[in-house]
Amino acid sequence: MAIKEYDVLIVGSGHSGGMAARMLTQKGISCLMLNAGPEADYANDRTAEASYQLPYRGFNKPGRLAHVFQANEANAEQWVDEKEVPYTHDPAKPYNWVRVRLLGGRSLFWARQSFRLSDFEFKAGDLEGTGVNWPISLADLDPYYSQVEAIFRVRGRKEGWPQFPDGNFVDGGMPRPTNESQSIKTFTALANQRNIPVSVMRFSEGVNGLASSINLLLPDALATGKLDIVSNAIVREISTDKKSGLVNGAHFVDRHSGREMHVKAKVVVLAAGTLESTRLLLNSGLANSSGVLGHYLHDQIYGVSVVASVPEARDGKATRELMGGNLFMPRFRNLKKDEKHDFIKGYCMLVESGASAQPFHFPLYGQELQQALDHYAGSCVQGSIFGERPARFENHVTIDKDVKDAWGIPALHVDVKDGDNEHNMARDAANTLEEIFTAAKWDMVAKTDKFFPPGYSIHEVGTARMGDDPKKSVLNKWNQSHDIKNLLVVDGSCFVTCGWQNPTMTILAVSMRASEHLADEMKKGNV
Amino acid sequence: MQALAAAPAVPLIAQQAATPPAPAAQAERGGRGRGPGAGPEMLEVTSSDSAAVPVAQFFTAPQFAALRRLSGLIQPAMNGSPGALECGAPEFLDFLIGVSPADRQQLYRNGLDALNTHAKKQFGKSFADVDDAQAHTVLKPMLVAVPWPKDPPREPLQAFLFAVREDIPMATRNSPEFAASAANAGRRVRGGGLVWKPIDPVYRG
Numbered sequence: 001m002a003i004k005e006y007d008v009l010i011v012g013s014g015h016s017g018g019m020a021a022r023m024l025t026q027k028g029i030s031c032l033m034l035n036a037g038p039e040a041d042y043a044n045d046r047t048a049e050a051s052y053q054l055p056y057r058g059f060n061k062p063g064r065l066a067h068v069f070q071a072n073e074a075n076a077e078q079w080v081d082e083k084e085v086p087y088t089h090d091p092a093k094p095y096n097w098v099r100v101r102l103l104g105g106r107s108l109f110w111a112r113q114s115f116r117l118s119d120f121e122f123k124a125g126d127l128e129g130t131g132v133n134w135p136i137s138l139a140d141l142d143p144y145y146s147q148v149e150a151i152f153r154v155r156g157r158k159e160g161w162p163q164f165p166d167g168n169f170v171d172g173g174m175p176r177p178t179n180e181s182q183s184i185k186t187f188t189a190l191a192n193q194r195n196i197p198v199s200v201m202r203f204s205e206g207v208n209g210l211a212s213s214i215n216l217l218l219p220d221a222l223a224t225g226k227l228d229i230v231s232n233a234i235v236r237e238i239s240t241d242k243k244s245g246l247v248n249g250a251h252f253v254d255r256h257s258g259r260e261m262h263v264k265a266k267v268v269v270l271a272a273g274t275l276e277s278t279r280l281l282l283n284s285g286l287a288n289s290s291g292v293l294g295h296y297l298h299d300q301i302y303g304v305s306v307v308a309s310v311p312e313a314r315d316g317k318a319t320r321e322l323m324g325g326n327l328f329m330p331r332f333r334n335l336k337k338d339e340k341h342d343f344i345k346g347y348c349m350l351v352e353s354g355a356s357a358q359p360f361h362f363p364l365y366g367q368e369l370q371q372a373l374d375h376y377a378g379s380c381v382q383g384s385i386f387g388e389r390p391a392r393f394e395n396h397v398t399i400d401k402d403v404k405d406a407w408g409i410p411a412l413h414v415d416v417k418d419g420d421n422e423h424n425m426a427r428d429a430a431n432t433l434e435e436i437f438t439a440a441k442w443d444m445v446a447k448t449d450k451f452f453p454p455g456y457s458i459h460e461v462g463t464a465r466m467g468d469d470p471k472k473s474v475l476n477k478w479n480q481s482h483d484i485k486n487l488l489v490v491d492g493s494c495f496v497t498c499g500w501q502n503p504t505m506t507i508l509a510v511s512m513r514a515s516e517h518l519a520d521e522m523k524k525g526n527v
Numbered sequence: 528m529q530a531l532a533a534a535p536a537v538p539l540i541a542q543q544a545a546t547p548p549a550p551a552a553q554a555e556r557g558g559r560g561r562g563p564g565a566g567p568e569m570l571e572v573t574s575s576d577s578a579a580v581p582v583a584q585f586f587t588a589p590q591f592a593a594l595r596r597l598s599g600l601i602q603p604a605m606n607g608s609p610g611a612l613e614c615g616a617p618e619f620l621d622f623l624i625g626v627s628p629a630d631r632q633q634l635y636r637n638g639l640d641a642l643n644t645h646a647k648k649q650f651g652k653s654f655a656d657v658d659d660a661q662a663h664t665v666l667k668p669m670l671v672a673v674p675w676p677k678d679p680p681r682e683p684l685q686a687f688l689f690a691v692r693e694d695i696p697m698a699t700r701n702s703p704e705f706a707a708s709a710a711n712a713g714r715r716v717r718g719g720g721l722v723w724k725p726i727d728p729v730y731r732g
């Protein structure tokens with residue numbers, strides 16, 4: 001039997017793994033990609049059904065995917081089965097780990113909001129006085145962001161604001177109509193009066209509505225002839241050479257048969273997603289001389305709902321001139337050292353005009369409720385936020401040796417709790433939205449400063465943070481393990497701070513930068 | 528992608544709509560060859576809903592009678608659309624709650640029992656037998672506005688009424704009777720769409 005050795009083993013096929021495969025293979029490096037799940041066949045794995053044809057009429061099977069608020073009966077099969085691949089947490093500390101193991105991972109289903117981090121995030125430690133910065137800056141990532149934005153065809157409006165770095169936007173403009181409704185103009189003017197900058201959403205157009213690894217990254221890598229992809233390969237453990245201490249491949253189990261396999265590679269690149277990569281490192285007993293591995297898990301708060309109704313738009317008078325459009329407000333809090341708030345960091349706000357009130361907004365039922373809904377239809381403006389959760393050492397993951405997945409691999413235990421900072425930030429956001437709505441003389445319909453539990457945003461990052469000090473970080477600034485130079489982690493694990501931004505563009509840029517450096521180092525014989 | 532669920536106040540994470548690849552491209556990607564001609568033509572079969580009626584078996588008779596009365600109040604027939612009773616919403620909820628986690632079952636059972644208790648105390652009869660005005664007297668203290676559906680009321684009866692105000696309309700709208708009525712009236716029915724089937728499922732014997 002021929003024993004093949006690849007240059008690089010890549011674990012995971014989402015945005016970070018796809019980018020690593022694309023960059024490395026285009027540099028002439030042979031790669032094997034292992035993906036834990038199957039490849040979806042879009043033509044045959046989906047079927048058109050009406051709600052009444054579904055077994056649970058759209059309610060989803062009770063108790064299934066309890067942690068995946070995004071799940072419904074139509075899309076239930078796309079998520080990881082929580083019974084098959086369990087994780088644990090204290091019931092008092094809920095955590096929503098939302099996973100996809102299909103080839104392409106979560107890149108198949110992301111919201112496509114496309115932002116760069118700014119130096120308010122990369123150098124947050126300077127601003128906040130903690131001294132904990134990323135070991136890289138926006139200038140280091142800028143050329144990679146630009147390449148990623150070209151591949152993903154990012155649309156946006158250039159603003160020139162330091163907390164909202166402009167990108168290499170497609171055509172430099174927006175394909176959607178600008179927001180010209182009167183309610184949007186009113187909101188914009190009132191926000192600007194409060195020094196809140198107002199822009200529009202930035203997003204990846206992709207190709208045919210898809211901006212994923214499977215259509216924008218992996219086809220290029222496969223075209224080089226340097227990439228093999230094995231699906232249904234669940235990696236159990238990274239293997240090491242006992243003499244050198246370097247990694248030399250991985251043990252994996254075939255999802256269908258349970259057959260144990262081993263693959264050899266000169267370098268291992270983990271790109272399985274923040275928590276799966278960290279779980280694999282913890283189960284392998286690697287890369288943790290700092291004791292930091294698994295710590296600093298964080299993501300973004302998503303929630304806060306403030307709804308107001310524009311009086312003149314009620315009773316069927318929500319015309320296009322009056323209602324409609326969306327606004328995006330990047331972070332505007334704590335951009336200066338002398339700002340005084342009861343929270344650090346910041347949040348972005350999303351505002352939509354032309355929404356309707358919902359049944360739960362009214363203590364009514366039957367005809368009376370329907371009349372209220374008709375009265376408010378299309379007359380509402382609503383706002384919500386993404387806000388940064390601080391990275392805290394105590395928010396961490398460990399291996400739960402008592403719980404194993406369907407293939408006998410120990411599960412992850414997640415121990416995360418929100419602090420006052422998150423609640424104070426959400427309260428500030430809800431009050432700010434209410435203040436603007438009230439100043440516009442709109443009638444408040446609903447207001448909450450509540451938000452979803454940790455994990456809901458599907459933006460989890462930080463459990464193998466990068467840094468210059470091997471005693472305080474897991475990875476160096478090139479995403480290499482401080483402990484093992486031929487082991488890299490190129491997904492969101494490496495984040496030091498997440499910001500308020502969707503992390504995808506940064507994950508892609510970091511993966512591209514790390515992979516380019518790895519290729520150069522391999523050619524020099526340094527790795 | 529949230530079409531099957533009640534619309535949330537805060538939009539849930541949006542998802543991109545993946546465009547199915549063209550057949551040729553799919554073949555290049557290693558499609559599984561389950562195209563037309565792979566076997567005999569599919570035969571037309573009838574759904575159980577159109578051939579039979581469900582047997583209510585979870586709630587007690589008094590609880591189920593209260594649920595039927597409540598369903599008629601919350602989602603009556605209106606604007607040319609059938610209501611919860613015409614659409615079999617109570618019967619479907621008897622099934623759905625019967626297979627739900629224990630806390631959900633308890634919420635419903637306690638809530639329906641409470642309706643009967645309050646109706647008997649105030650009007651000397653079960654909730655199923657009160658008139659509309661009397662029903663409103665019973666229900667009014669339990670009705671609260673909720674700013675965000677992910678943060679439902681904590682008080683059990685308020686929580687129950689919040690739940691049924693979500694579930695009864697959805698069970699009504701997602702019924703075959705509602706769809707048939709809409710089709711007859713030339714209206715579009717919301718909900719459904721592309722549903723993922725199990726993808727390369729593991730055979731576990």
